[in-house]
Amino acid sequence: MTASSFGSSGDGFGDAPRACSAGSGAFADYEVEARFYDELFRPDGTVREACRRLVASLSSATPEELSTLQEGVARRFIHEGITFTVLGATKMSEHIIPIDCVPRVLTAAEWDHIDRGLRQRLTAMNLFLRDIYNEGRSLRDGIVPADLVLGCPQYRVEMRGVKVPHDVYVAVCGTDIVRTNEGFAVLEDNLRVPSGVSYMLACRAAIKRAFPRLYRAQGVREISRYPESLYATLASLGPWGGDPRVAVLTPGHYNSAYYEHAFLAGEMGAELVEGRDLVVHDAVVYVRTASGLKRIDVIYRRVDDDFLDPVVFREDSLLGVPGLFNAYRTGNVVIANAPGTGVADDKALYSYVPRIIRYFLDEDPILANVETHLCRESDGLAYTLANLENLVVKEVGGSGGYGMLVGPHSTASEREAYADRLRADPTNFISQPVLDLSRAGCFVDGRLEPRHVDVRPFVLRGRDDIRIAPGGLCRVALRKGGLVVNSSQGGGCKDLWILRDQHPRDAPEM
């Protein structure tokens, strides 16, 4: 089979899969370890049912063909400038996000479980946010310690009593989910400005082109209409009929996720604005166009709370719009996600999410949490200090993989320095066990090898419904044995295929 035929007319695609296993053919160097759930193979090395076609097609390719495929996928990212920006010590640098050509596959049943869990979780979190900014029932009833919420830097007193359109505080959510041998678990919720959906869509576009016949034969659920769903979700939050004018508010092209902001604005047909493009006059928000000021109805903000409005939040903010929060309070503009949602994705509050679900929905959580030790509690701090070499320690407000300690990969002096930080400010940290993250097949250094992965699905909450793109940003730790999947820390991405239950095109897709 030639490189050009691979992926387009290869003999394995769409035909009966051949018997394959780990340790043979293209998978000769692929090691399955029972400790880690392998997404392609069972512990005995036989192929998982949902992955048979994928493994068969990869097995029939030579390393050269796979290299050509991988290069083609990566080249597409380079030419299209699918980038993220990394803030270095002295300057910003623009990087192409590494993409792996081998998709990860989940069955319809596995996805159904995740889908139901995400809907439940986001419903509960919106109720919780409404509660803590109004009656505070859950705090009075001791479901969550009041000081944890009210003392959180992300709790915005300015939001107390503000009427949030349709009580949708979090309209866009990205939840990080991992899999171990015990099943799926939520690693963290991103309820402020979750990013990565553009890479999910870009991955899909590249991989679909690389494996056209296999993609069709597998019956993969579509995600390409996500921008329409996002627009519909945002539009539904406005009090106006018709098509409101939507803007994506970006900090600017030096922001690490600028590509995504531009991508989403373009795909939605929305304005991509910076703070300097907006003007508030009589509590109405306008955008400066070439033909005068035009009213803006909905702002999908990708700017942190702190920088939204220098009149209300950080007065030194150059990214925000003076008077924006007043326009929001007055009901003249919708801001999604609402200011103050960060309190609910604080890593310390994370451990209370199962209780929040039970309290507000009277249901058991569908998706499990990862065991978490709060260093703000004396037991949690003592346990963390005593087991630093076996734990992952994170700052409660941290993100992007920055500022965390991965115990087993740390040196004694690093642990010592981290312990000092823990003792000095224990409320700022949590710890979790090092998880045996599942591994998926990746094409690395000319051969197929397993690497640790997680997935970030994207959930949209509109006025009347919740929509979830059947897929997600599958992040992969490309360094052998590495556990950190963040792109800023050497991670890459791969496509996630959610298979249809039985018949293709049996349901409308996002």
Added chain:
Amino acid sequence: MLARAAADFYWMGRYLERTEQTARLLEYQLERLVDTPAEEVALGWRVLYSTFGHPAPPLPTDADEAEVFLIADAYTLAGTFVEDDTNSNSMISCWSQARENAKQLRPWLPVRVWTCLNQGFMWIRDCDFSRAWSEGPAALALEAIDRLRLLAGVVDAMMARDDAWRFLELGRFVERLQHQTVLLDTWARLGQPAQGARLSWSDLLRVSRAYELYRRRRSILVRRESALAFLVRNPEVPRSLRFAVHRIERLLSGIDPKGARYPLAAPHRMAIRLAATVEMDLGGDDSDPEGEDGSFPDLLRDARKLHDLVMATYVNYPVERGLPA
């Protein structure tokens, strides 16, 4: 159209046009290295440097020095306009600036336009100039022009004729108007016989991509006044001043045609005035052997004022003026 995006489209058009102008002048100059007397090559460098507002390299004082100058300095002089990112008119700088503008415009820009621009940028960024020099330097400039023409074709095919396209084109033609005015002025000044080495008027037509048409319409014998008049007033030559100013006027009439600024916004009025100047006052004609090329600085001043008016009218206008009625 977002005002900032309008400005980015405008500047992207200007930078892309400037890249092409640099490449065209470089191609002309580098071709001449092969067989042109050294004194004339040196004068060519003066034209290139003066046109872009850089201090011109000194002319050699005798023939021997001119040969040394030709061999030793051409690489450095050309490199300044290819790979020197501290020179705002070098190809790498202009392409990079155009890409920075395009980065901010991705929601409005067809993917293929971005990809084509990005690939062009990566080509010039990764270009090994010393190797290109040893293999034939003019080929580098020619490839740059080809890539820019490809991009222009993709823009033409992919972009709707909306305000985004109008501002992009407006930037291109304002840049062209300013650059061609400076080029004609520089050529007219440095091309005086009193300067010793002479600039060829047919070369001016070649650099302006107008030589073939001139030969057909006028004569193979190129006269100074006739060449200048051709490049000022001929409506068929894409690099004539008249062509540029008419395109500007048409583009401005399409921006916000019936909005608050109807019937005529300030930039539009200035464009009409420029058109009248170019058609009636400037460049002499075949019957006027002395010509009127002393008017080029005045035209350049108005062309720069046009730029200021575009920015003040569509981008940096006061908030009070922009509020809906």
